[in-house]
Amino acid sequence: MPTAETTVEACPECEGRVGVESEVRAGEIVECPECAAELEVVGVSPLMLALAPEADEDWGE
Amino acid sequence: MPTAETTVEACPECEGRVGVESEVRAGEIVECPECAAELEVVGVSPLMLALAPEADEDWGE
Amino acid sequence: MIDVAVVGASGYIGGELLRLLLDHREVRVGAAVSTRLAGSRVDRVHPNLRGRTDLTFTALDALGDHDVVFVAVGQTAGLDLVPRLRERAKCLIDLGADFRLRDPGLYERYYGTAHTAPELLGSFVPGVPETHRAELAVADAVSMPGCMAVASILALRPLAEAGVVAGAVTVDGRIGSSGSGVRAEQMNLHAERSGTMRLFAPTNHRHEAEIAQATGVRARMSATGVEAVRGAQVVCRVPVREPLGDKDVRRLYRQHYQDEPFVRIIAQRRGLYRLPEPKILSGTNYCDVGFATDPDTSTVVAVAALDNLVKGGAGGAVQCMNVRMGWPEHLGLEFPGLHPV
Amino acid sequence: MIDVAVVGASGYIGGELLRLLLDHREVRVGAAVSTRLAGSRVDRVHPNLRGRTDLTFTALDALGDHDVVFVAVGQTAGLDLVPRLRERAKCLIDLGADFRLRDPGLYERYYGTAHTAPELLGSFVPGVPETHRAELAVADAVSMPGCMAVASILALRPLAEAGVVAGAVTVDGRIGSSGSGVRAEQMNLHAERSGTMRLFAPTNHRHEAEIAQATGVRARMSATGVEAVRGAQVVCRVPVREPLGDKDVRRLYRQHYQDEPFVRIIAQRRGLYRLPEPKILSGTNYCDVGFATDPDTSTVVAVAALDNLVKGGAGGAVQCMNVRMGWPEHLGLEFPGLHPV
Amino acid sequence: MIDVAVVGASGYIGGELLRLLLDHREVRVGAAVSTRLAGSRVDRVHPNLRGRTDLTFTALDALGDHDVVFVAVGQTAGLDLVPRLRERAKCLIDLGADFRLRDPGLYERYYGTAHTAPELLGSFVPGVPETHRAELAVADAVSMPGCMAVASILALRPLAEAGVVAGAVTVDGRIGSSGSGVRAEQMNLHAERSGTMRLFAPTNHRHEAEIAQATGVRARMSATGVEAVRGAQVVCRVPVREPLGDKDVRRLYRQHYQDEPFVRIIAQRRGLYRLPEPKILSGTNYCDVGFATDPDTSTVVAVAALDNLVKGGAGGAVQCMNVRMGWPEHLGLEFPGLHPV
Amino acid sequence: MIDVAVVGASGYIGGELLRLLLDHREVRVGAAVSTRLAGSRVDRVHPNLRGRTDLTFTALDALGDHDVVFVAVGQTAGLDLVPRLRERAKCLIDLGADFRLRDPGLYERYYGTAHTAPELLGSFVPGVPETHRAELAVADAVSMPGCMAVASILALRPLAEAGVVAGAVTVDGRIGSSGSGVRAEQMNLHAERSGTMRLFAPTNHRHEAEIAQATGVRARMSATGVEAVRGAQVVCRVPVREPLGDKDVRRLYRQHYQDEPFVRIIAQRRGLYRLPEPKILSGTNYCDVGFATDPDTSTVVAVAALDNLVKGGAGGAVQCMNVRMGWPEHLGLEFPGLHPV
């Protein structure tokens, strides 16, 4: 439950709406609700998100 | 959904409460909600129920 | 509070309708019709309703008038029954196959028998609020598409309406055993049906015609019975006019579904449940839709999952009733589903 | 409207608490604690909650004060955690094993480690409204029995309280894989766990002590992991002082349970579901209880079934909260269960 | 090379007999009798035999003389059939229930109908090589115990023969859906039978009498249908005269079974499969037996598992034939079973 | 009698190799290599082998020289291992993915890492006797295709070689959980994996390249994890140059497979098992292939099923060894499979 104020950003991966709390700091990771990508806060003013580097989980059989 | 008036009788098998509609006729089958026995209306005034003869379903493996 | 009846109430769709309607706050279930079990308690065959209702089954000819009548009888049984029941109800919602296709010729081709009430076909509104909400709001007769047809329609529609589909689509459906209904037949025996991957329709599945009618897209459909009781999934391979990437496709889905109460877009990069899967939808009215893209071959793989007895049947019908009555669309359909399951 | 928190929210019981609490009309979920996943969305691991919440997990040390705190962490983790968390909540409901037994000696014997807060044991009320409703209405600390213990207690109690039990009872428990929690271990691998009849506790199951404490009956318990994700069933063989027939036993059960909202008596002569079975209880808060009698050997076989994550865990805890808050006991627990399934 | 016939060959036990006999190097299958399907290929209903045989079903009255006739027809059908077929065969092996009990009174009590050939009961040798090897070597008529009876007999016998059993034993049987045979009935529908824990015999299971007859131990048996197609397991609680520990009990089992080709003692302290479980026995002729002890209460929990269609039926019968013919006992029964599965 | 070794013997393919090789009358298992479990008994992790062997695992560096070495280690582990092990064996049979593709560029594209021994790629013969029998008879290095690749190759080859394929084929694979190997990971947990229809590869499955290499046909492959432990099925949609009917297609399949010991053509008009299904193939070395035709759209749907651990892995490798050694091809592979199951 977001307690602080949140800004809504577009996910760089899927353009989904990602809520980011206003007190976020660079380097933190937020998660896109729609595509579940992990996004790194690469800048705070203005807020900038980038796809976090990701160990490709092997999801197969 | 009982549309007519119902009397509540005790199931002869399990003493559960069986609702029987007032316009029931002898020979009809009602069902006990609790033990699922089929009960035959063997008398109407006074209302009397008896365990209906039952083909023992084979329920096993 | 309205009064409703369910015909075919001893079947699997019928039982699911009872489950939903008995807990619906605007509805009173006036009759549950069964020809075989008239007089018996409904919880005798639907044990989940124990302690929830004392309702007993009504004979078909004892059926009176009701605000809404839901008809969920077996294949082709509706041909005769539905026309007779229309006068019993302000609104009739048919869950069978008999009034889904507008073209009686297609009906005969897919069902192997001539349609006996072709003049009625035009009067049924397809029971898909996502595509026919306005018409459903005033409909007197509604026909629910088949469960895998609903899934396919919802999966394909954003692509179809955007005009990007380049040719025939293949639809690979998978479905659990409740899709075969309540009758005991050899092929539905546990020892035979358990663990199958049974391609019961390798080509020309009947839903092809429904999908084409609803989306304008030619579909070639096969279907497989897999190990599950509830649940259906469709995997649609869609040739597209130009290479489309995930973002492009997501934009199309979002346009159609972002405000839909029962369609969720599931296409994720991580986690265990990245694309739509039926098991977490058991008992819910969701149709999850998702996609993957292969720009190299200009292909989109569109996927949808739902519970065949709910969004693919009874739940969809309740949603249509809600629309028809002007009630909030989610009334009686709030269950979120389970995990793990 | 009260504010609640769930600790252990990334686990299976934790997820089930979230499912129930997010739809509970008197409750706001203030925090979902996970040590591993703080900052992540809860629907990442609980995919059934997609579209239902934007909640993210909170770190344990960020946990503030809440009206009710539910604690659902692994075995023995509560020993340390529960005492620390009591001050965070007006009422703490622990779903773990650490505060179930009043006798620290028994705890050590069954759990293999000394209890580190024995002074608190007396202050926990057992989370079984059917036996402790009045105390729960004013409790500040509640301890939920294990899932098969709840089932056993409800199965045995009518016989125990009537004083008819003539000696030690045997309890044969069967349970699905969700009973092992969310951790990936070899024994829980699908390929290994699938289709098992795994007698993981052939003798001396830990719930013996809980059953004895709650019913006064000596119990010898074994447990088997069977093919299911959710669901637990107990089959109790009870030697009785004198031959008892079905009517006698039914009378005892009826006395205890006829007004209980979540205990149904299931002992029928016909149909497919004559005695309690878990599968139709998935997602529900029911504990179905039933029995068969063998007057020739003065034995009663008492049977109970429930969903281990609901009435055997999260649902039972919500029911206790409802009692504690003076709300209708069924709030948020209305789901009737599915059939077929 | 001998010539054999199978009566009831369209059923599940019949099909399993065919599977084993067609690959048996000393045997030629001369006839596979079915009343319903005479003239049809056997691989029509037994798809695993495709490519292995061109055999077709024979009508019952076309049955000639054979060295061994296996009879695997439904309950009570053997009463009439078995006496008639005895003259067709040098050795008849009956897999049904009708010639298992020596006492016709017990038969009537457990099967609800009078025995019509009580004079024959004494002439059948129980089909358990582990207990009747010498008599089987010269038997003309063999009666195979029920599948859960075989498991119980093998589990209990080391304790019974050592004279340590102190009273009535309880037997809790669990079994898969193939135990119900090939007939399509509502209770065996996949959607209804799937995932059950169905206590179809809470007391007085029919195998009680067989177990008592074979071991001299009073048994009270219940049985549950669980999710599986093949497989049966019994969990027996045995009160013993004095506290017995694992070593004591292991010694008793080892004495009886160390040279048995098809009984393995499984009671391990580590690993995933510590006690007997049916799933890894599918298709094999093993009966795994194991135990746990509770010296504090002078109880032994004895466990056995087998494939109901193999060691509990067709495989046991082939083993008996091997003994009768003086062949190596494992001929045609070499399959070790699968893992994972 | 030759002497063989299995590397990766603690895994699922490794265990299956042991099962088959221990019962193979021409083979002695000289070593079962495990890095984790060296010194332990093999029946500790492969409980089906209890009573069949006293073999213990060998450390990798204790591996000596053997006539045949089977390598069944995880993805990319073979890159390093296989080249080192070639000198240990007269014939090495690799079951991993690393030496399947002749083109190192394709390897990098599909496996995301550069091939470190590209010079060896040309020396491996594909382990498919149906297509490479003559070369296998003299091969020193064999590379088994993936399990769904084998199925696809056998399904498509009669069409491909007849030159009737008109364009890219789509392959929809379905597979059980044993396909993921023995490692405990969250996605393979029973509670998560159970009942799934998990489209883990919606596009671009790795077997595409293998299928293309073997058949010359462009394939677009997706794969779904379904509820099963063993078993794989592929459904291939094949556009054909001209309308083909059932008879035409059957003729093509018959030409290729009528003398094959392990390929059965299953395309029937009646019965429950009309097209290939894996469940009746568990434990067998069969690959069942079948088809349906849709002349209207010039499409053939080709279907194949097998046990991923047998014909799709260990059994195929044993068959290759049999060919290599000049033995009857079915040696050690006689198990017909079970029904019901």
Ligand SMILES: NC(=O)c1ccc[n+]([C@@H]2O[C@H](COP(=O)([O-])OP(=O)(O)OC[C@H]3O[C@@H](n4cnc5c(N)ncnc54)[C@H](OP(=O)(O)O)[C@@H]3O)[C@@H](O)[C@H]2O)c1
């Ligand atoms: N199962 C699914 O997944 C699903 C999904 C979407 C739509 N549907 C459609 O919904 C309908 C019902 O399916 P179902 O699976 O529920 O079937 P079902 O379980 O076989 O039940 C059908 C019920 O219809 C009744 N019935 C049959 N013939 C009748 C007749 N001539 N007149 C009156 N009642 C008759 C039967 O009850 P009595 O014998 O007791 O009268 C039966 O219980 C079908 O048209 C099906 O295509 C099914």
Ligand SMILES: NC(=O)c1ccc[n+]([C@@H]2O[C@H](COP(=O)([O-])OP(=O)(O)OC[C@H]3O[C@@H](n4cnc5c(N)ncnc54)[C@H](OP(=O)(O)O)[C@@H]3O)[C@@H](O)[C@H]2O)c1
């Ligand atoms: N499963 C059942 O059927 C069932 C039924 C009734 C009662 N219970 C009881 O309920 C409790 C939870 O069971 P479960 O099945 O939900 O287990 P679970 O799935 O393993 O989840 C337990 C959760 O507790 C958290 N946790 C573990 N150690 C912790 C610690 N030291 N401090 C804080 N959090 C910790 C973990 O989350 P993070 O690592 O993310 O923090 C984990 O997700 C257990 O005590 C169990 O005995 C279980």
Ligand SMILES: NC(=O)c1ccc[n+]([C@@H]2O[C@H](COP(=O)([O-])OP(=O)(O)OC[C@H]3O[C@@H](n4cnc5c(N)ncnc54)[C@H](OP(=O)(O)O)[C@@H]3O)[C@@H](O)[C@H]2O)c1
């Ligand atoms: N299933 C088990 O796990 C198991 C284990 C041990 C022993 N058994 C016993 O083995 C016997 C067969 O069991 P099953 O499970 O194989 O049953 P099933 O699958 O029902 O097969 C029985 C077969 O018997 C034939 N049959 C029935 N009545 C007959 C009659 N009057 N005359 C001639 N043939 C008749 C039927 O074939 P047609 O109609 O084609 O003639 C039927 O296919 C039963 O006595 C059972 O108790 C079963």
Ligand SMILES: NC(=O)c1ccc[n+]([C@@H]2O[C@H](COP(=O)([O-])OP(=O)(O)OC[C@H]3O[C@@H](n4cnc5c(N)ncnc54)[C@H](OP(=O)(O)O)[C@@H]3O)[C@@H](O)[C@H]2O)c1
């Ligand atoms: N599963 C299938 O359906 C299937 C079908 C066809 C082909 N395959 C292929 O067969 C191979 C094995 O598959 P699987 O399912 O059996 O996998 P698995 O169950 O994970 O077993 C692989 C075994 O390899 C050993 N191993 C791993 N890394 C190793 C290394 N660097 N050096 C030596 N040993 C190592 C491990 O044993 P220790 O840790 O004990 O050494 C492990 O038990 C894979 O390449 C797979 O692609 C699998």
Ligand SMILES: [Zn+2]
């Ligand atoms: Zn995103």
Ligand SMILES: [Zn+2]
């Ligand atoms: Zn009653």
